[in-house]
Amino acid sequence: MRTVSIANITIRQTENLYSLNDLHRASGAENRHKPSLWLKNQQSIDLVDEISKAGNPALDKNQHVIKVVKGGNQSGTFVCKELVYAYATWVSAKFFLQVIRTFDAVISGSLHTPEALPSTQTTIDERRGLVDAVKLLVARCGIDYSAAYRMVHQRFGVAHIDQITAPLLPAAVAYVHSLTLQSGLNGEVLDRLPENMQPKPLRNLQGAVINSLYCAEFIYQHRAAIRGLNRRLAATLHDHAADSIMFLRNVAEQAGIKLPDSEYFEYFPWDGDSAEKARYHQLNA
Numbered sequence: 001m002r003t004v005s006i007a008n009i010t011i012r013q014t015e016n017l018y019s020l021n022d023l024h025r026a027s028g029a030e031n032r033h034k035p036s037l038w039l040k041n042q043q044s045i046d047l048v049d050e051i052s053k054a055g056n057p058a059l060d061k062n063q064h065v066i067k068v069v070k071g072g073n074q075s076g077t078f079v080c081k082e083l084v085y086a087y088a089t090w091v092s093a094k095f096f097l098q099v100i101r102t103f104d105a106v107i108s109g110s111l112h113t114p115e116a117l118p119s120t121q122t123t124i125d126e127r128r129g130l131v132d133a134v135k136l137l138v139a140r141c142g143i144d145y146s147a148a149y150r151m152v153h154q155r156f157g158v159a160h161i162d163q164i165t166a167p168l169l170p171a172a173v174a175y176v177h178s179l180t181l182q183s184g185l186n187g188e189v190l191d192r193l194p195e196n197m198q199p200k201p202l203r204n205l206q207g208a209v210i211n212s213l214y215c216a217e218f219i220y221q222h223r224a225a226i227r228g229l230n231r232r233l234a235a236t237l238h239d240h241a242a243d244s245i246m247f248l249r250n251v252a253e254q255a256g257i258k259l260p261d262s263e264y265f266e267y268f269p270w271d272g273d274s275a276e277k278a279r280y281h282q283l284n285a
Contacts (some may be wrong), residue, residue, distance in 0.1 A: 002106050008165050010157050017078035020087060022157050023099070027091045029171050035077055038090050039283050047086055047102060048283075068282055074153065077282075106144055110194060122166050130161060130169055133176035141179070206257050209248050211216075216244040217265040 004011040004018065009026040010021040027033055038044055052065050064273040067078045079087070081103065088099040134148050149161065155175055156164050164172050219226070219241040227234035253260045269276050 004102060004106055006102050006161060012076070012157060014041055014069065014074055014078055015067065015081055017162065018084050019076045019078055019157075020083075021076040023087060025156060025168065025171075027088075027095045029168065033091050035087065038087055039077075041090070044083075044086065044090075045283060047083065051080065066282065067279075079261060112179055120208075122162055122164065122169065126166055126169060127161055127164075129173045130164070130176065133173045137176050137179055148176075151179065205251075209252050209255070209257055210259065212244065213252075213259060215240045215250045216248065217268070218270060220245065221265060221268070221270065 004013070006023070006026040009022055011022045011026065019285075024033060024035055049063055063080065064078075065080050065083065069078060085100060088096040095267050130152075134145065134152070137143070137148050138145055149281075152161060152164075152172060152175070153159060156168060156172060158164055161172070210214070220236050223234060223238045223241075226237060248261060267280075269280050272280070
């Protein structure tokens with residue numbers, strides 16, 4: 001497996017797939033270029049379906065089109081090369097050229113390895129803001145420094161913070177502050193503090209709100225079917241479900257808990273199998 005590096009960001013790979021999260025960082029990590037937004041695009045959905053068709057020569061045998069990896073150093077959303085190109089095109093013409101030239105160079109063997117590239121390490125003074133942000137995270141959340149820095153390393157695909165390039169340092173500082181505030185960031189690799197690092201009451205509240213919302217939305221979305229069984233019961237359940245949805249969303253907003261929007265539930269495959277539900281969530285959450 002040959003190393004691919006764009007804008008001094010190493011693009012992680014697994015099973016001939018490439019990390020969309022790393023590509024997002026290489027593109028400048030702008031919110032409007034989040035992979036989650038691109039994956040919701042109808043053109044992207046159509047492209048995924050087309051590539052997924054049996055016998056497509058673009059894929060190796062049994063190769064995934066999209067794969068979501070949770071936990072560990074390889075966590076994130078990984079996609080095949082065709083989707084890498086499509087995502088880069090969506091970001092900008094400049095980034096597309098940068099990506100396709102890099103991949104062509106890798107294939108031809110003319111790309112320098114990261115070890116051969118000039119050093120891009122930042123200075124202690126340049127990293128001071130990031131170090132201070134990590135200190136605050138450790139103090140506020142009661143985690144050790146190794147865990148805090150590990151989250152930063154994972155987020156920016158580096159082995160040490162001095163490998164984070166100067167243009168990305170402000171983004172790194174903002175990321176750490178977002179963890180401290182438990183307000184979330186991109187939703188791609190690490191939205192918020194890992195669940196085992198969140199205060200227990202918050203974890204319980206988050207689980208209760210999300211599961212209750214799914215139950216309420218299930219009742220609300222199936223109100224017509226319930227009405228066919230018992231009109232009076234349907235009316236009561238409808239009112240309770242609608243009120244529950246409103247109150248749960250208010251609680252979630254006040255607690256900083258991210259929830260899917262109403263349209264997400266309107267088209268949710270309630271009768272689908274677990275794989276179909278997981279794919280829908282991946283494309284629409």
